[in-house]
Amino acid sequence: MALLKRFQTVRRQYEHMKSLGVDPFGIKMEKLLSPTEAIINGRKTILIGTNNYLGLTFDPRCQAASAETAYLSGTGTTGSRIANGSYAEHTTLESDLADFYGKKQAMVFSTGYQANLGIISTIAGPDDFLLLDADSHASIYDGAKLGTATVIRFRHNDPNDLDRRLNALQDKPGNKIIVLEGIYSMLGDKAPLTDFVAVKKKYANAYIVLDEAHSMGVLGQTGRGLCQEENVEADIDFIVGTFSKSLGAVGGFCVSDSPEFDLLRLVCRPYMFTASLPPATIASVKTALRIIQQEPQLRYRLWQNVEFFYNQLAQLGFRLGKNKSPVVPIYLPNVEVGTLFWQNLLKNGVYANIVMPPATPMGTVLLRCSICSAHERQQLQKVVDILKKTAEEVGYFAIHTQQKFAVA
Amino acid sequence: MSTLQISQVFPKVIAILQRYNKSGSNVHISMQTDLSSDLNLDSLTVMDLIMDLEQEFNISIPMNVMSEIKTAGDLTSTITKLASV
Numbered sequence A: 001m002a003l004l005k006r007f008q009t010v011r012r013q014y015e016h017m018k019s020l021g022v023d024p025f026g027i028k029m030e031k032l033l034s035p036t037e038a039i040i041n042g043r044k045t046i047l048i049g050t051n052n053y054l055g056l057t058f059d060p061r062c063q064a065a066s067a068e069t070a071y072l073s074g075t076g077t078t079g080s081r082i083a084n085g086s087y088a089e090h091t092t093l094e095s096d097l098a099d100f101y102g103k104k105q106a107m108v109f110s111t112g113y114q115a116n117l118g119i120i121s122t123i124a125g126p127d128d129f130l131l132l133d134a135d136s137h138a139s140i141y142d143g144a145k146l147g148t149a150t151v152i153r154f155r156h157n158d159p160n161d162l163d164r165r166l167n168a169l170q171d172k173p174g175n176k177i178i179v180l181e182g183i184y185s186m187l188g189d190k191a192p193l194t195d196f197v198a199v200k201k202k203y204a205n206a207y208i209v210l211d212e213a214h215s216m217g218v219l220g221q222t223g224r225g226l227c228q229e230e231n232v233e234a235d236i237d238f239i240v241g242t243f244s245k246s247l248g249a250v251g252g253f254c255v256s257d258s259p260e261f262d263l264l265r266l267v268c269r270p271y272m273f274t275a276s277l278p279p280a281t282i283a284s285v286k287t288a289l290r291i292i293q294q295e296p297q298l299r300y301r302l303w304q305n306v307e308f309f310y311n312q313l314a315q316l317g318f319r320l321g322k323n324k325s326p327v328v329p330i331y332l333p334n335v336e337v338g339t340l341f342w343q344n345l346l347k348n349g350v351y352a353n354i355v356m357p358p359a360t361p362m363g364t365v366l367l368r369c370s371i372c373s374a375h376e377r378q379q380l381q382k383v384v385d386i387l388k389k390t391a392e393e394v395g396y397f398a399i400h401t402q403q404k405f406a407v408a
Numbered sequence B: 001m002s003t004l005q006i007s008q009v010f011p012k013v014i015a016i017l018q019r020y021n022k023s024g025s026n027v028h029i030s031m032q033t034d035l036s037s038d039l040n041l042d043s044l045t046v047m048d049l050i051m052d053l054e055q056e057f058n059i060s061i062p063m064n065v066m067s068e069i070k071t072a073g074d075l076t077s078t079i080t081k082l083a084s085v
């Protein structure tokens, strides 16, 4: 205990939750049945708490590619690309990714977390400035921490605040590296990317790194993400992403037209000093990448599901995030009601994510629901009914109308 | 930019801290008031209230500097320094 004394608040909050009989961090998926169903606590449960936006984890083509490659190339690489060599799968996936995005170069990492860690810590040096959106993912903050640049946060999704801060840095010689996300993982909101690009263009030596973790496969005509939807691809200097969400596997990547890009393979430590992805994983990712380009109907179905789910919940009087997005957050009044809501929901057969302090500021508690294109309509209807029933059980609507929320 | 005095900065720091303070509205805030133990502010909330101050004084407080801010006094002297360059 003495070693981790500084985390006492975390322990206290976790113990408090467990004393209420709730342990969201101890969830065990006993058996996966499909992208949208699992056995939890011995019960068949509908999943609305994944990042499996296109339902590809059980796509038979991805499964077959993965199994086949495990037989042909073995279960793992046992080392890093730099020390132990690249497999054909690594380099062909990199050219597939570069082709997919229409960029010159691509680099594959072992996770999306490591992609952000590596890119952000390496492209910004001691005289440079990293400008992070306040709501950035932990991997972005950690990348900034691992690096040597001066780190400045700007207000979430606020191009004017970024502009003000860049303006104040104009006399400083270093590069200004702006880090944004396509869709934010907890509130599901998109970056106002066109406006951010306009701000970037006002300043010398300014670059944008865009993390499309939750928007790849989800936004854009061929699934290239927010940069494609907003038609600003040429102005994004580095796109980072993950294979762990819409592509249904694990791994991360970065694509860029930067002429210096190849040097990253020799200096980017989170790329160099960790084992490379197993070829079987890559095989499923390559298949999934082809599917998201060739089957836009997956995206249409996803957005139809989002439309249905969001409208149903809004009509019932749930307090939701402002935007329609595959991530649908429901605001809950406090930790007590939040944990009870989450727990009853699970008992009633639906698994969602609960997000609360200290991971959120000002006591905000969210039930994070995420939509999958593989959700059947009647499955989503059932989820809506169960959400309503659960809300009534915990008195959500009564509290809601009295506006007793921690945060507006 | 002109030079700012601590006496000009501190009242604005108090005003913003009072807005976020969760320990009741009548807490007296001095330079020694600890943001975490006296005002019950979690680290994310501190980062957010710092944004309000950054806007008020048109500055950016880098994150490595933020991590050294423990008290209302630390906050006030950091702002005074950064806003007076």
Ligand SMILES: Cc1ncc(COP(=O)(O)O)c(C=O)c1O
Pocket: A111, A112, A113, A114, A116, A137, A139, A181, A185, A211, A213, A214, A242, A243, A244, A250, A251, A252
């Ligand atoms: C915005 C964002 N970036 C990066 C990651 C990390 O991705 P990975 O799961 O591949 O490590 C995540 C998800 O965890 C994320 O939400």
